[in-house]
Amino acid sequence: MIRNYFNQRGLTLMEMLAAVMILVLLLSLAYPLLTFGMKSYGQGQSRSSLQDQVQLASLAVTKTLRYAAEASMESVNQCPTTLQNGYNYICVDNTDHSIKHIVYNTSTNSFSTGQIVKDMSGSRSFTIVFSKNATNPKLLNFDITGQTSTQSYHIQSELLIMNAASDIQGTNGYSVIKYK
Secondary structure, three states: OOOOOOOOOOOOHHHHHHHHHHHHHHHHHHHHHHHHHHHHHHHHHHHHHHHHHHHHHHHHHHHHHOOOOOEEEEOOOOOOOOOOOOOEEEEEEOOOOEEEEEEEEOOOOEEEEEEEEOOOOOOOEEEEEEEEOOOOOOEEEEEEEEEOOOOEEEEEEEEEOOOOOOOOEOOOOEOEEEEO
16 A cells, blocks of 8 residues: 655744744834833933033042132132133033133143033033032032933032131132132
């Protein structure tokens, strides 16, 4: 007796459709998870960068002013246009929302401007506010804030100006401090 054996190696149309449906279902679940992960990573990266810049600004201000011989808060809210020889300045530039450090060079009798922190993307702004401590006139309080359209990071710090011969001069609540 001769039997005809059918070739049973391969897939039927129904098996192929079932496999394709399972694959489409898995991909339709994976895509929203992937976009959610990428969006969360981008927001976390932006938040981390903002916090890093504000913390670096706080560190730079502390390092710069800790051993100043004299400090005076200026009653303006942006970098002054007329600078006094012999003094250095830390201020906010409202045109590009950066915190600047203006240093007097005694050998050339001129000023050079550097940026403590600046936003490269154009979507961040930084502010700094100086004030005197109510109990100790040689303690300087400063608040640094970094903002984007969706996030904000704020640092408050208190700094003892160790070599100051006199108390910190000026009025509270402004964004410019000059020092020697």
